[in-house]
Amino acid sequence: MRVPQFSSIRANIITVVVLSSSLAVGIYTMMMTYVNTRTSIDLLDTRLATLADVIGQNSTAALDFSDRKAATEVLGALQRELPIVSACLYDSRGTLFSEYERDEEATPCPGHVGTGRSLGGEHRWVTRNIRHAADFVGSIELTADVRDLKSRNYRLMLIAIMLALLSLAVAGFSGALLQRRISKPVSQLAAAMNRVTADGTFEARVSVEGRDEIAQLAAGFNRMIIELEHRNQVARNAESQLVEQARTDSLTGLPNRRHLVEQLEQELKRLHTEKWIIGLLYIDLDGFKLVNDSLGHGIGDLLLCEVAKRLKARVRATDTLARVGGDEFTVILTGLEREGDATVAADGLIQCLSRSFVIEGTEITIGASIGISTKRPSGGDDPDLMKQADSAMYAAKRSGKNRAVFFSPELGLMARERLTLERELRGAIGRGEIYVEYQPEFSTTTGRLVRFEALARWKHPHLGDISPARFIPVAEESGLIYGLGEFVMEQACRECIEWQRMSSAPIQVAVNVSALQFMSEMFVEEVATILQRTGIKPELLQVELTESVMIGSLHHSAEKMKKLRSMGVTLAMDDFGTGYSSLGYLSGLPFSALKIDRVFVRNLHSGPESSTMLRSMIELGKKMGMRVIVEGVEEESQLDAVVEMGADEVQGYLVGRPSSTPRTNFAEHLDERRKTYDGRLSYLIGS
Amino acid sequence: MISRAANYERVTHNSLWCAVLAVTSLFPISGSLLWGQQDERAVRAAFVFNLTKYVSWPGAHDRLVLGVIGEESIGPVLKQILDGKLSDGRRITVVMHPMDAELKECDLLYVAESAPAKIQSILDRVGSRAVLTVGETDQFTRAGGMVGLVRSGDQIEIEVNRDALRIHQLEMSSRLLKLAVIVSGSGGMR
Numbered sequence: 001m002r003v004p005q006f007s008s009i010r011a012n013i014i015t016v017v018v019l020s021s022s023l024a025v026g027i028y029t030m031m032m033t034y035v036n037t038r039t040s041i042d043l044l045d046t047r048l049a050t051l052a053d054v055i056g057q058n059s060t061a062a063l064d065f066s067d068r069k070a071a072t073e074v075l076g077a078l079q080r081e082l083p084i085v086s087a088c089l090y091d092s093r094g095t096l097f098s099e100y101e102r103d104e105e106a107t108p109c110p111g112h113v114g115t116g117r118s119l120g121g122e123h124r125w126v127t128r129n130i131r132h133a134a135d136f137v138g139s140i141e142l143t144a145d146v147r148d149l150k151s152r153n154y155r156l157m158l159i160a161i162m163l164a165l166l167s168l169a170v171a172g173f174s175g176a177l178l179q180r181r182i183s184k185p186v187s188q189l190a191a192a193m194n195r196v197t198a199d200g201t202f203e204a205r206v207s208v209e210g211r212d213e214i215a216q217l218a219a220g221f222n223r224m225i226i227e228l229e230h231r232n233q234v235a236r237n238a239e240s241q242l243v244e245q246a247r248t249d250s251l252t253g254l255p256n257r258r259h260l261v262e263q264l265e266q267e268l269k270r271l272h273t274e275k276w277i278i279g280l281l282y283i284d285l286d287g288f289k290l291v292n293d294s295l296g297h298g299i300g301d302l303l304l305c306e307v308a309k310r311l312k313a314r315v316r317a318t319d320t321l322a323r324v325g326g327d328e329f330t331v332i333l334t335g336l337e338r339e340g341d342a343t344v345a346a347d348g349l350i351q352c353l354s355r356s357f358v359i360e361g362t363e364i365t366i367g368a369s370i371g372i373s374t375k376r377p378s379g380g381d382d383p384d385l386m387k388q389a390d391s392a393m394y395a396a397k398r399s400g401k402n403r404a405v406f407f408s409p410e411l412g413l414m415a416r417e418r419l420t421l422e423r424e425l426r427g428a429i430g431r432g433e434i435y436v437e438y439q440p441e442f443s444t445t446t447g448r449l450v451r452f453e454a455l456a457r458w459k460h461p462h463l464g465d466i467s468p469a470r471f472i473p474v475a476e477e478s479g480l481i482y483g484l485g486e487f488v489m490e491q492a493c494r495e496c497i498e499w500q501r502m503s504s505a506p507i508q509v510a511v512n513v514s515a516l517q518f519m520s521e522m523f524v525e526e527v528a529t530i531l532q533r534t535g536i537k538p539e540l541l542q543v544e545l546t547e548s549v550m551i552g553s554l555h556h557s558a559e560k561m562k563k564l565r566s567m568g569v570t571l572a573m574d575d576f577g578t579g580y581s582s583l584g585y586l587s588g589l590p591f592s593a594l595k596i597d598r599v600f601v602r603n604l605h606s607g608p609e610s611s612t613m614l615r616s617m618i619e620l621g622k623k624m625g626m627r628v629i630v631e632g633v634e635e636e637s638q639l640d641a642v643v644e645m646g647a648d649e650v651q652g653y654l655v656g657r658p659s660s661t662p663r664t665n666f667a668e669h670l671d672e673r674r675k676t677y678d679g680r681l682s683y684l685i686g687s
Numbered sequence: 688m689i690s691r692a693a694n695y696e697r698v699t700h701n702s703l704w705c706a707v708l709a710v711t712s713l714f715p716i717s718g719s720l721l722w723g724q725q726d727e728r729a730v731r732a733a734f735v736f737n738l739t740k741y742v743s744w745p746g747a748h749d750r751l752v753l754g755v756i757g758e759e760s761i762g763p764v765l766k767q768i769l770d771g772k773l774s775d776g777r778r779i780t781v782v783m784h785p786m787d788a789e790l791k792e793c794d795l796l797y798v799a800e801s802a803p804a805k806i807q808s809i810l811d812r813v814g815s816r817a818v819l820t821v822g823e824t825d826q827f828t829r830a831g832g833m834v835g836l837v838r839s840g841d842q843i844e845i846e847v848n849r850d851a852l853r854i855h856q857l858e859m860s861s862r863l864l865k866l867a868v869i870v871s872g873s874g875g876m877r
Contacts, residue, residue, distance in 0.1 A: 061862035062866065065866050067866045133740040133774065134773075134775060
């Protein structure tokens with residue numbers, strides 16, 4: 001592109017210079033030739049007349065005295081005048097007196113003056129009268145040819161053409177000089193422009209000296225480049241700022257997922273040269289959703305900032321801490337010697353988050369579930385560390401939360417299974433795959449059936465029975481728990497009304513409520529709606545909550561529980577002894593019943609310590625004014641033991657398995673007329 | 688005077704016939720003249736007339752007095768042809784056989800004598816006055832006459848004595864001198 005443009009300018013300049021100069025020279029030559037010819041002819045005519053007069057005067061004596069010889073001699077002088085072809089001297093009567101001819105080619109003079117002769121266009125002639133002392137003595141006719149004139153003109157034209165060629169050469173040379181002066185700086189400019197556009201560098205400068213337009217253009221170009229460089233710098237700064245922003249989480253100021261992925265890639269590359277292990281911790285906060293839902297997003301955001309601060313303070317400077325999602329954080333650990341170091345680091349993080357936070361005066365407790373994945377230098381193919389850590393984190397959630405789980409290949413399978421379950425669960429209620437089973441609870445003092453606990457069941461057409469332990473976490477993680485919980489509670493309430501018709505004594509129904517469900521702003525309202533819709537007496541509904549309601553704001557939970565209590569609903573603490581179990585806040589919550597987890601009954605045979613622990617828990621509950629219900633009673637010895645320890649109510653396979661048709665299966669317990677006491681219980685009481 | 692011979696030769700090949708033609712063209716009246724002797728006299732008259740145009744006299748003149756001396760019959764011819772004619776603005780008056788008093792008035796004296804003694808006598812009469820003396824023989828110029836119109840075959844040659852011209856304060860045009868045979872000799876004046 002550059003070179004033809006350059007040569008075009010050069011060609012243009014030279015062409016213009018040469019053309020204009022040759023045109024000027026051509027016009028000049030033509031004009032000169034014309035003018036010269038005209039002038040020469042005029043001069044010739046004048047000269048002819050003068051010559052005729054001079055010769056005539058010199059001939060007067062010869063004419064006067066009839067001296068032909070003298071006349072011929074006088075005419076002979078014309079030999080020195082080359083253009084003169086012939087001279088004819090006539091006497092006073094017009095008769096040829098004497099003549100002169102230059103050569104044989106000359107046309108001879110006519111015998112008498114005025115007699116025409118053909119002379120052709122190549123000749124000029126003049127006829128002059130000769131007078132002497134006022135007397136007419138004769139006439140003379142001179143003829144000249146213009147051959148000499150023409151040859152002189154040809155010579156002149158030749159010289160002009162040579163001059164034209166010379167001036168063309170000079171013009172071409174000066175044109176080339178001019179071209180160099182003009183197009184060289186232009187080509188420099190073009191080259192500089194090329195450097196700027198091709199290389200993107202702004203170091204190109206053009207140096208053209210002088211004060212002409214080209215120099216001004218070059219100076220302007222340089223200023224433009226400097227301006228461009230400046231603007232480019234500004235744009236780059238802005239860009240790097242944007243890149244920084246794009247790599248940073250705006251809330252916590254930590255690196256975001258994008259940054260983390262880049263960092264992880266770099267660390268994996270470094271692993272080719274370094275001999276250490278890298279670990280990836282995938283942290284998901286337990287109960288953050290509850291905080292967000294119950295206390296609002298403002299508090300949630302502040303909590304996240306505090307969490308970020310604590311985590312930041314805990315990890316090493318060489319580690320990379322990032323926020324990769326709502327309440328998800330990730331840490332890249334580098335330079336590990338063993339995989340176990342990652343577990344140690346994860347435990348440390350859990351510990352640092354277990355202390356309660358105080359956000360705007362509200363004390364908030366959360367936990368963290370951490371998934372761990374690691375990579376050795378000789379690890380072969382690069383595994384997807386993020387995916388592995390994510391799977392491990394879900395495993396941690398499912399296995400009770402607030403813990404760290406190391407990734408194993410089985411977890412990968414579990415993660416896939418979880419996805420399948422979630423997909424299937426989404427339409428399960430609509431397809432009627434979810435149903436409720438009821439497990440009876442008996443009073444140890446009266447032996448009467450006092451309550452059924454409603455248990456959600458899922459019978460999938462292909463996967464078969466899916467245990468609540470598998471699908472409840474999935475429902476909680478996917479948010480399906482709200483619909484599921486509402487469905488179960490309404491079913492249970494309708495069933496409960498049927499029981500009252502068969503029994504003279506009131507039979508309660510116990511419904512498990514997930515912490516997520518309980519934390520929902522709408523929960524109390526939903527319960528009220530169900531009570532109203534089913535027409536059940538509030539006293540017949542016992543809402544069972546796990547210790548996880550204590551995550552988040554205890555105060556907030558207490559307020560909500562009080563509202564339920566004021567409506568007449570009974571509240572029981574479920575699975576007591578397995579969760580966070582801070583006895584400190586148990587007294588602050590308006591529970592009316594305490595359900596001791598089945599694990600304590602199961603462990604009764606293992607030793608006296610277990611027995612003591614169970615007895616203490618029963619006594620603790622009773623002393624706090626709560627009914628104590630013992631779950632998981634499967635053997636008679638266990639029943640005997642818990643009755644002896646003072647448990648108010650019992651539940652377990654021994655006294656009644658869950659049934660989807662309780663009215664049929666437990667008809668004798670419901671029908672007052674058929675049986676007042678359960679035989680087995682009566683027996684126990686009796687003994 | 689080596690050049691004289693060349694000059695002489697040049698003039699001699701003028702033909703009398705041509706001169707006659709020239710004169711008759713100049714003077715249509717000469718057509719009435721007789722042929723033969725009269726033709727030569729007419730030519731001489733024409734030559735005389737033409738001579739007056741090639742000679743300048745000292746002082747201003749509005750007329751030109753032409754005296755004729757001699758026994759020859761040229762006198763009447765000159766009188767007939769030239770009397771009253773204008774030569775370069777000067778009226779010509781022909782005076783036949785002028786007396787001494789008349790001779791004083793003459794500007795040109797035509798001497799039609801061939802005898803040297805008579806010629807010398809006439810020239811003596813003229814003295815040193817500015818009178819152009821014209822004769823007919825080759826002795827005339829050698830005797831101190833100024834211009835000789837000498838018959839040579841059928842031609843008339845012009846002989847000029849430049850010394851005589853100079854002595855009498857007369858000037859002759861170089862154009863005529865080119866045609867003439869220059870001779871020297873002062874005659875009685877010597």
